[in-house]
């Protein structure tokens with residue numbers, strides 16, 4: 001058992017990519033997420049948004065979501081859908097508005113930009129397919145968009161060839177808040193054991209801390225994998241609390257509380273999985289964890305994914 005605390009610099013957030021059909025949204029996602037993709041297609045789709053892909057790195061997790069309705073105005077179901085789409089734009093951390101460098105500003109773009117007026121979320125203009133135009137044309141293109149809306153960033157890319165895509169990711173990270181790793185790095189959902197394991201840990205933590213931190217405690221399973229060499233399942237989990245004082249309670253004197261939580265949870269997890277378990281627990285403070293959870297519910301995120 002290993003009990004440590006982890007520095008609180010992890011950045012994560014929800015990013016909506018919108019744009020007219022064929023501007024290259026899917027190409028972009030494939031390029032960005034590539035082999036690392038945690039495609040969420042097996043995830044039960046809920047009302048509003050669909051997670052299209054998750055990019056997990058050492059220091060960040062970028063969750064790309066689809067915004068239904070807004071980029072397909074022809075199919076919109078009137079005011080209600082528009083309202084939903086607009087609220088969605090407000091609920092994410094960042095919006096990428098993707099346009100095609102080969103095409104001028106048209107009605108479709110105008111329609112989308114109109115919706116931006118009441119949105120406070122940072123919006124990037126992503127000019128895709130720059131491999132198809134001459135650099136001189138790019139300047140005029142950028143200028144024409146600057147007149148229409150005040151974008152936080154304007155980033156030209158070629159999703160197909162990969163030009164400037166890494167740079168875009170770096171800029172995106174700058175705009176994301178500190179936050180937890182919402183989705184496991186190695187696997188996404190479809191894994192009911194993960195939920196049960198996280199609940200077992202949460203249960204012990206709540207019990208042993210005598211409910212001093214009742215609702216502000218969540219457990220995220222960062223990793224759950226069988227070690228090749230040994231017959232052991234390695235579980236790495238983070239206990240998330242809201243305040244530094246709570247972190248102190250969960251860790252206990254010289255880590256004694258966290259050790260105890262781990263010891264009890266490990267026995268249960270071994271029973272559940274029918275295998276020896278190496279449990280590694282971390283504790284992290286996430287200040288507005290609960291607000292974030294509420295926000296997540298709006299995305300169709302369910303508690304039981306933890």
Ligand SMILES: Nc1nc2c(ncn2[C@@H]2O[C@H](COP(=O)(O)OP(=O)(O)OP(=O)(O)O)[C@@H](O)[C@H]2O)c(=O)[nH]1
Pocket residue numbers: 019020021022023024025026027028128129130131132157158159160161
């Ligand atoms: N030359 C060039 N072609 C691109 C680029 N990005 C995408 N394309 C092409 O543009 C076409 C449409 O790309 P998609 O990624 O399917 O576009 P989309 O926005 O996801 O389209 P919808 O799914 O209809 O919304 C495909 O033929 C891509 O190969 C790029 O950077 N350069």
